[in-house]
Amino acid sequence: xxxxxxxIIGGGIVGVTLALxxxxxxxxxTLVDARPxxxxxxxxxMLGKRDARVYALSLASIALLKDVGAWQKIALSRRKADYxxxxxxxxxxxxxxxxxxxxxxxAAPEILGSMVEPAVIEYALWQRLHxxxxxxxxxxxxxxxxxxxxxxxxxxxxxxxxDDGTAIDARLLVGADGRGSFVRRQAGIExxxxxxxxxxxxxxxxxxKPHQATARQAMLPTGxxxxxxxxxxxxxxxxxxxxxxxxVWTLPxxxxxxxxxxxxxxxxxxxxAASHYELGAIHQIESIASFPLTAQQAKSYVADNLVLIGxxxxxxxxxxxxxxxxxxxxxxxxxxxxxxxxxxxxxxxxGSAQTLRTYERLRRPHNSIMMHSFSALNWxxxxxxxxxxxxxxxxxEGMYRVGKIKPLMHLLARQASGV
Numbered sequence: 001x002x003x004x005x006x007x008i009i010g011g012g013i014v015g016v017t018l019a020l021x022x023x024x025x026x027x028x029x030t031l032v033d034a035r036p037x038x039x040x041x042x043x044x045x046m047l048g049k050r051d052a053r054v055y056a057l058s059l060a061s062i063a064l065l066k067d068v069g070a071w072q073k074i075a076l077s078r079r080k081a082d083y084x085x086x087x088x089x090x091x092x093x094x095x096x097x098x099x100x101x102x103x104x105x106x107a108a109p110e111i112l113g114s115m116v117e118p119a120v121i122e123y124a125l126w127q128r129l130h131x132x133x134x135x136x137x138x139x140x141x142x143x144x145x146x147x148x149x150x151x152x153x154x155x156x157x158x159x160x161x162x163d164d165g166t167a168i169d170a171r172l173l174v175g176a177d178g179r180g181s182f183v184r185r186q187a188g189i190e191x192x193x194x195x196x197x198x199x200x201x202x203x204x205x206x207x208x209k210p211h212q213a214t215a216r217q218a219m220l221p222t223g224x225x226x227x228x229x230x231x232x233x234x235x236x237x238x239x240x241x242x243x244x245x246x247x248v249w250t251l252p253x254x255x256x257x258x259x260x261x262x263x264x265x266x267x268x269x270x271x272x273a274a275s276h277y278e279l280g281a282i283h284q285i286e287s288i289a290s291f292p293l294t295a296q297q298a299k300s301y302v303a304d305n306l307v308l309i310g311x312x313x314x315x316x317x318x319x320x321x322x323x324x325x326x327x328x329x330x331x332x333x334x335x336x337x338x339x340x341x342x343x344x345x346x347x348x349x350x351g352s353a354q355t356l357r358t359y360e361r362l363r364r365p366h367n368s369i370m371m372h373s374f375s376a377l378n379w380x381x382x383x384x385x386x387x388x389x390x391x392x393x394x395x396x397e398g399m400y401r402v403g404k405i406k407p408l409m410h411l412l413a414r415q416a417s418g419v
Contacts, residue, residue, distance in 0.1 A: 006351070007160060007170030009146055009183050012037060013055075013118070013329055014310035014327040015176030016125040020068040021335045024136035027342075028166060031118055031129075031141040032160075034177075035140035035308070040328035043123050047079070051117040051202040052287035054081075054228050056215065058113050061328040069131070073124035074116060081115040081229035115215070115229050115246065141166070149173070149186045154353070157305040172338075173306045179296065187303045193238040194295040198223055198254035200318060201249040204230060205268065208280025210242035223250030225274055227317075245279075247271065248318055250293065260290050268417040293317060295371050301364050302356040309334060314367045316412030334359050360379040 007014045011033025022029040038046070057065070066072035074080055129140055141162070148161040157171040175183030184191075208229075215226040230244040237244060239265055249271060251259065259267060268282040296313045301307060310327030341355040342348075349355070 003032070005170055006172045006174060007032065007158070007168055008174040009160070009180060010080060010174075010181075010310075010312065011140075011142065012176065012177035012178065012310070012322060013121050013125065014127065014331055015174070016173065017064060017068055017070075017328065018176065018309065018331045018335065019138060020070070020128055020134055021064075021331065022134075022338075023138040023292065025067060025335075025339065026137055027338075028137050028139075028140065030170070031223065032144065032162065032168075033140070033142045034145045035142065038224050046119050047123060048203055050233055050244070050286060051119055052246055052289065053203050054115045054117055054120065055229060055324045056083075056113055056228060056322075057116055057121075058322075058325045058328075059111070060332070061325050062114060064302055064328050064332055066122075066293060068125075068245065069128050070121070070124040073127055074120055077120060077124070079117060079120040079231045079233060081213070081230055081231045082111050083113060083115060083213050083215045084111055085212075085216055086112055087216045089217075089221065090219040092283055097197060099297070112215075113194070117231070117232070120231075145229070146182055149183070151306075152246075154304055157351070171305065174334075175306065175308045176310050176311040178311045179315050181308065184298055186314050189303065189308070190299045192297050192299060196293045196317065197253055198250050198293040199253045199268075199290050201247070201251065201256055201260060201288065203247045203267070203271075204272065204286045205245055205247055205282045205286040206243050206320070207245060207282055208243075211245055212242060216278060217280070220274060222252060222255065222274075225249050225271075227275065227279065232388075243283075249274070250318075253292065256290055260288065278312075291381055297364075297368060297371060301360040304352075304353060305351060307334065307351070307356050307359065312373060313363075316367075316371045326370060329361055329366075333362050337362075346390065359397050 004163075006027065006029045008019050008029060008031045011031055014036070015031065015033075019029050019031040026158070062071055065074070099183050108400065117243075129138065129324065144162040144164055144166070146160055147163050150159045151157075151159075152159055152169070157169065158173040160168045160170065160173065162168070173183065174180050179182055181217075205227075211229045213229060215229060218225040218227075228246040228248070228377040229242065230246050232238050232241045232244065249256075259270065264285050267288060268285040272280075272282045295316055297310055298312070301309075301313045309330040311323070314326060316326065337355050337359045338351065339356075341352060342350055
């Protein structure tokens with residue numbers, strides 16, 4: 001059992017999903033989460049509130065959550081908002097891209113994905129962690145941080161020390177501990193970074209018109225404005241459904257920081273005007289917050305007996321809502337490579353340098369392309385150069401022509417779905 005033991009640092013969605021995938025396949029794994037454990041009452045208190053943040057889960061991410069037994073719980077909770085269309089448009093120019101157009105059923109899958117609040121996903125995963133079919137192979141340590149990592153050699157792996165003095169030996173150490181990853185820093189892995197000089201304002205809004213299961217994204221001169229469907233959670237919502245949405249509004253940093261200081265009604269009115277009242281007036285606004293926008297990627301995803309996944313390996317612009325989906329694809333690929341080499345070696349080869357390099361070779365170029373594509377799109381629509389006449393004309397013509405090519409729209413929709 002010790003020969004194929006895995007230690008995952010980070011109890012977020014990506015780390016827990018990998019832990020469940022390993023445990024389901026009878027591969028012993030320990031998961032360390034720095035956050036204190038929550039009991040059922042704490043979870044219910046958290047779930048009783050609408051979260052302004054939402055993850056746009058692709059079909060590939062949904063399939064993985066279903067595979068580990070979490071999606072079924074999310075579906076039963078009815079705290080998800082499936083979307084069957086995705087609308088992208090620019091306000092200063094012609095051209096609109098509409099994925100999943102109901103008038104052309106061949107253009108895209110019937111459901112493109114689902115919007116789910118982070119706590120809803122985390123609660124479903126937390127429930128799975130304690131179920132009998134995985135608990136025999138899974139050890140969860142919550143409320144403790146890693147304070148030291150010692151590499152003992154390729155045959156033994158790492159000895160990790162927690163803040164209470166507990167030492168854990170692991171053949172394979174997985175860093176799933178977010179953008180500021182302790183594991184990555186301790187391993188001496190450097191970052192490529194990009195500061196967009198933008199800040200995103202996030203909130204939940206109730207609009208005059210229903211969202212009609214459509215994820216919307218307006219490409220504004222100041223940055224992107226995403227209007228993403230939220231699940232109806234109260235009795236009033238269910239009587240008058242599809243009127244709540246999650247907002248991610250990208251603005252130049254100084255402009256965003258000034259706006260966030262205004263009162264809620266002022267922000268709501270500015271937001272409605274910025275969207276050109278696409279869904280009418282905004283009746284309510286909740287949970288207003290902001291965060292700076294940067295992109296980053298680890299110069300390497302792997303070291304001896306160590307691998308990075310999710311935000312510990314890469315972080316992208318939220319322009320297309322693909323951050324978590326890229327992390328879930330990391331989980332899928334890493335597990336596939338670990339299992340393949342383990343079985344091929346007669347259950348002796350676990351987390352070898354060759355296995356980890358294969359994972360990196362398959363994931364890092366893909367993530368790089370996605371990161372730079374989002375940066376290019378952001379550059380194409382926001383900033384001073386983007387507002388010059390030649391760039392505006394190029395952008396408008398490009399969107400118009402792409403929108404007319406149905407096979408290309410179908411391909412783009414499949415890429416966004418991750419299938």
